Amino acid sequence: MSERTTRTGEAPHYDLAVVGAGAVGAIAAYYAVRRDPGRRVAVITHAGRGTGATRLSAGFDTPTGHNPAQRALAARSTALFDELAAGLGDAGRAPVDVRWLVTRENTAALDATMADGGRTRPVTGEQRALLDRTFPGLAHDDEQVLLATAPMTAGQPQWLTDRLLDEVLGRPDNTLLEGFRVTEVRRTGGRVELVAADGGRITASKAVLAPGPWVLDGPVAAAARERGARVKKVVAFHIMTPPPPGAPALVLEDADAFLLPHHPGGHWIFSITSPDWDRGPDEPLAIDARDRQLARALLARHVPGFLPHLLGGRVFSDCFTPGHLPVVDTVGGDDVVMAIGGSGSGYRLSPAMAEDALNLLDGRPRT
Numbered sequence: 001m002s003e004r005t006t007r008t009g010e011a012p013h014y015d016l017a018v019v020g021a022g023a024v025g026a027i028a029a030y031y032a033v034r035r036d037p038g039r040r041v042a043v044i045t046h047a048g049r050g051t052g053a054t055r056l057s058a059g060f061d062t063p064t065g066h067n068p069a070q071r072a073l074a075a076r077s078t079a080l081f082d083e084l085a086a087g088l089g090d091a092g093r094a095p096v097d098v099r100w101l102v103t104r105e106n107t108a109a110l111d112a113t114m115a116d117g118g119r120t121r122p123v124t125g126e127q128r129a130l131l132d133r134t135f136p137g138l139a140h141d142d143e144q145v146l147l148a149t150a151p152m153t154a155g156q157p158q159w160l161t162d163r164l165l166d167e168v169l170g171r172p173d174n175t176l177l178e179g180f181r182v183t184e185v186r187r188t189g190g191r192v193e194l195v196a197a198d199g200g201r202i203t204a205s206k207a208v209l210a211p212g213p214w215v216l217d218g219p220v221a222a223a224a225r226e227r228g229a230r231v232k233k234v235v236a237f238h239i240m241t242p243p244p245p246g247a248p249a250l251v252l253e254d255a256d257a258f259l260l261p262h263h264p265g266g267h268w269i270f271s272i273t274s275p276d277w278d279r280g281p282d283e284p285l286a287i288d289a290r291d292r293q294l295a296r297a298l299l300a301r302h303v304p305g306f307l308p309h310l311l312g313g314r315v316f317s318d319c320f321t322p323g324h325l326p327v328v329d330t331v332g333g334d335d336v337v338m339a340i341g342g343s344g345s346g347y348r349l350s351p352a353m354a355e356d357a358l359n360l361l362d363g364r365p366r367t
């Protein structure tokens, strides 16, 4: 029996329990052991490793934000991703050129979203020629302009998550509990007790709860609802034609959509904004006719040459919070913290969310 179990019949005890093995949970667990390698950590997932929004994420990282707090999170996440890459040797991220299609009068508003204070500039003739070669039939309205920014990043969220979990679980005292659906978090004898749907339980000195889209059906449901959390379907189509080497991403800013070259898959990812609110991860989620109609309308208007290649894609649910600003806060005491609200951008904000969660638990000031 492991030394984590102090007496026969007692629940195993850990220094930290991390509920959630997605990007947010995995990074939090990694930071926890990096700060204190002696800390015994249990990472918990209600299903198997790799279940969740992170597995289906497009991994596009545009360090932008629609309010100062979001921009600060985005800028800090960029720095933290660089740190992760330095520590791991590779964080599964590659630069990608980004071009923006936006209504001319919205250009200043777009510039204001850039977390690094950078500005858009009109595409050069050479850049426009590459866009025309890459996006067949590229067209836009008279009042729209094509702009360029500094390169941004295409990541591999599940690859990074697995890599970080491997680091955490490579230490013998740390554990991954799969199929452990936490239904209740309570305090017992100065400890945090996490109780699973089947009655199984562990205790921990502290806990991070990063349930992603399962937020409204678990131990933080009430706290999350109070903070205005909702769930929504997130859809990204696949355009089944290989992106040429060096292909830029194209953000259709006015439509909150983007076309991202996905070189590992040999196709494009076409993310659209699905209007399906209140669709949780345990419901049957499918790309439906309404999503397809929306995607086809955008392609017909801007990249008609991609229409014949619009085939399938990826769909899941994510937790959305007001202002698309993640909520990282204590729940019922200083020893339990929730980190929720990816709002369709949870990969790119996950390092800062995880760092904030750990800082709260460790009594450090928020960064």
Ligand SMILES: Cc1cc2nc3c(=O)[nH]c(=O)nc-3n(C[C@H](O)[C@H](O)[C@H](O)COP(=O)(O)OP(=O)(O)OC[C@H]3O[C@@H](n4cnc5c(N)ncnc54)[C@H](O)[C@@H]3O)c2cc1C
Pocket: 019, 020, 021, 022, 023, 024, 025, 044, 045, 046, 047, 048, 051, 052, 053, 054, 055, 056, 057, 058, 059, 060, 061, 157, 180, 181, 182, 183, 210, 211, 212, 213, 214, 215, 217, 218, 219, 234, 235, 236, 271, 314, 315, 316, 317, 318, 340, 341, 342, 343, 344, 345, 346, 347, 348, 349
């Ligand atoms: C199709 C799609 C495309 C996307 N594209 C992008 C993109 O380009 N860029 C970007 O930044 N973001 C993108 N996102 C959003 C991003 O993927 C998510 O915001 C992010 O992955 C959320 O990570 P998470 O760790 O919070 O949740 P998840 O990855 O969903 O992980 C949640 C974890 O919590 C566990 N869990 C939940 N409840 C319980 C419980 N009660 N007991 C035990 N375990 C529990 C689950 O088992 C799982 O391990 C996309 C999302 C989707 C669906």
